[in-house]
Amino acid sequence: MPNIDRKWWKEAVVYQIYPRSFKDSDGDGVGDLRGIIEKLDYIKSLGVDTVWLTPVYPSPNDDNGYDVSDYCGIHPDFGSMADFDELLEGMHARGIRLVMDIVVNHSSDEHPWFVQSRSSRDNPYRDYYHWWPAEKGKPNYRYSFFDEDNNAWQYDATTDAYYLHYFSVKQPDLNWDNPEVRREVYKLMNFWAAKGVDGFRLDAFQLVAKDPEFPPLPESCAEDIKHVISYQAMDPKVHDYLQEMHREVFSKYDLMTVAEGAGNTFADAHALVDAERNELNMAYHFDGVHVGSSLAGYTLAEFRDVYTRWEEAFAEKGWLAIYLANHDVPRMVSKYGNDSPALRAASASLLNTFVLSMRGTPYVYYGDELGMTNTEFEGIADFQDIAARNSHKKALKDGVDMDTFMAQLKHLSRDNSRTPMQWDASPNAGFSSGTPWLRVNPNHSEINVAVQENHATSPLNYFRRLVQLRKDHPVLVYGSYQLWLPEHEQVYAYSRRLDDAAVLVLLNFSDAEASVDLPNELVPQGLLISNLAAALPVAGKLVLQPYQAIIFAL
Numbered sequence: 001m002p003n004i005d006r007k008w009w010k011e012a013v014v015y016q017i018y019p020r021s022f023k024d025s026d027g028d029g030v031g032d033l034r035g036i037i038e039k040l041d042y043i044k045s046l047g048v049d050t051v052w053l054t055p056v057y058p059s060p061n062d063d064n065g066y067d068v069s070d071y072c073g074i075h076p077d078f079g080s081m082a083d084f085d086e087l088l089e090g091m092h093a094r095g096i097r098l099v100m101d102i103v104v105n106h107s108s109d110e111h112p113w114f115v116q117s118r119s120s121r122d123n124p125y126r127d128y129y130h131w132w133p134a135e136k137g138k139p140n141y142r143y144s145f146f147d148e149d150n151n152a153w154q155y156d157a158t159t160d161a162y163y164l165h166y167f168s169v170k171q172p173d174l175n176w177d178n179p180e181v182r183r184e185v186y187k188l189m190n191f192w193a194a195k196g197v198d199g200f201r202l203d204a205f206q207l208v209a210k211d212p213e214f215p216p217l218p219e220s221c222a223e224d225i226k227h228v229i230s231y232q233a234m235d236p237k238v239h240d241y242l243q244e245m246h247r248e249v250f251s252k253y254d255l256m257t258v259a260e261g262a263g264n265t266f267a268d269a270h271a272l273v274d275a276e277r278n279e280l281n282m283a284y285h286f287d288g289v290h291v292g293s294s295l296a297g298y299t300l301a302e303f304r305d306v307y308t309r310w311e312e313a314f315a316e317k318g319w320l321a322i323y324l325a326n327h328d329v330p331r332m333v334s335k336y337g338n339d340s341p342a343l344r345a346a347s348a349s350l351l352n353t354f355v356l357s358m359r360g361t362p363y364v365y366y367g368d369e370l371g372m373t374n375t376e377f378e379g380i381a382d383f384q385d386i387a388a389r390n391s392h393k394k395a396l397k398d399g400v401d402m403d404t405f406m407a408q409l410k411h412l413s414r415d416n417s418r419t420p421m422q423w424d425a426s427p428n429a430g431f432s433s434g435t436p437w438l439r440v441n442p443n444h445s446e447i448n449v450a451v452q453e454n455h456a457t458s459p460l461n462y463f464r465r466l467v468q469l470r471k472d473h474p475v476l477v478y479g480s481y482q483l484w485l486p487e488h489e490q491v492y493a494y495s496r497r498l499d500d501a502a503v504l505v506l507l508n509f510s511d512a513e514a515s516v517d518l519p520n521e522l523v524p525q526g527l528l529i530s531n532l533a534a535a536l537p538v539a540g541k542l543v544l545q546p547y548q549a550i551i552f553a554l
């Protein structure tokens with residue numbers, strides 16, 4: 001192969017598992033590690049070679065495990081450390097690597113560090129967190145994502161002081177200025193790395209570095225909450241911390257390291273991931289998932305523009321993750337495709353074609369190989385997520401139009417993507433013999449693994465073929481990206497090129513037929529894959545069916 005910097009983590013296809021919802025082995029309604037062990041052959045059958053497990057540590061579950069109370073343990077709901085060891089062994093035996101979620105912007109307020117820290121002003125753990133003594137007056141405003149008032153400072157009477165929490169009140173932010181905190185973090189990462197895990201996903205990491213003076217927000221922040229969020233992210237010290245983490249942990253192992261969030265600019269993103277900086281392997285940006293995150297939906301032009309800009313900014317160096325869904329956003333087929341019974345299979349397969357044919361490491365969220373959709377909610381009582389519940393309280397306080405608010409919540413809530421995996425058509429979708437912690441999607445009787453196993457053209461079997469195609473064609477991993485037909489209203493077209501290998505990807509993002517007139521320099525030589533019946537173009541012309549995806553060899 002030519003002069004490309006080959007790495008396993010660039011060639012990997014990552015499958016994200018939300019363990020609460022994947023497979024419950026003991027009937028308590030919560031998915032667990034033994035459930036994942038039962039399904040390892042299924043995971044292997046997908047062709048994916050890396051699993052990202054969202055947090056499995058002890059936690060009071062204010063934010064479903066993203067509030068950790070013991071970083072080196074396993075939550076009893078999920079099993080034991082022996083189960084974890086068996087899971088890791090079972091994965092490695094099948095050639096599957098495991099990436100752990102590291103949540104160290106904040107801990108749980110029930111973590112012993114915080115319990116100590118809040119107990120008195122002179123406790124040795126006091127400086128593990130950010131405290132603001134009340135006699136200094138109210139601290140300057142900081143935004144909190146999950147707080148009922150979006151206020152990141154919580155008054156605590158025990159020591160007459162405020163503590164900082166960028167997420168819920170039960171998720172106090174750790175103080176990364178304190179070298180002891182950093183040492184503790186490297187210790188816990190080394191604990192998992194020594195066990196043999198293969199990588200780390202750093203949760204909310206762009207928020208860790210803070211100015212401990214907490215000065216007033218700059219004026220630009222008054223205009224828009226987005227400015228506040230950008231201001232709170234990417235304090236330059238984040239790079240010192242990552243370089244230190246690299247020295248203390250990453251340099252000792254062969255790990256995949258990925259940050260949630262890629263900063264505010266392309267320069268920020270490069271500074272996080274460019275190889276010579278010795279920070280991270282890759283990051284995932286939010287620009288892609290921000291497209292379509294309102295009831296208005298999105299246009300192909302917006303979608304294509306975001307991915308093309310990022311591709312171009314990373315054409316020469318740096319590496320990114322590519323994803324359309326995870327546990328923080330709705331189901332991809334309901335957001336970017338069409339989840340009606342007639343079109344959901346085709347559109348789910350189209351979206352998977354996109355994710356697996358772009359440059360960057362693809363991340364696929366459990367159930368998206370089936371085209372699992374958003375679910376049905378009646379009222380607020382159906383929502384489990386703290387983000388949904390607290391934003392609802394705030395909306396009531398603010399007196400916003402609740403019909404609009406609920407319509408948005410139903411479409412965009414994170415609970416949509418957290419419903420149990422749909423294994424079969426039985427009452428609990430084969431997920432659990434007990435009562436699932438979150439209601440299974442009623443459409444599991446039609447969308448499930450058992451049904452799709454039996455159909456050669458199901459989204460599941462198409463997904464398997466796609467993963468294999470990516471494995472067989474390094475051009476899909478390393479090839480350069482070039483946009484074609486930039487004005488087409490329905491079709492996203494791009495080529496990938498690596499030496500003398502080249503492919504053309506055509507994606508009809510619409511529910512109508514689309515005519516394509518290829519430029520003369522694009523002459524397809526053969527069909528590599530399509531989710532619907534396809535033929536080579538005649539005189540450069542072809543018609544794509546609604547949501548048809550085609551990859552041609554050039």
Ligand code: GLC
Nearest residue numbers: 063066103167203204327328
């Ligand atoms: C990240 C996680 C999200 C969590 C938040 C706080 O964004 O992906 O699920 O709620 O961090 O930890």
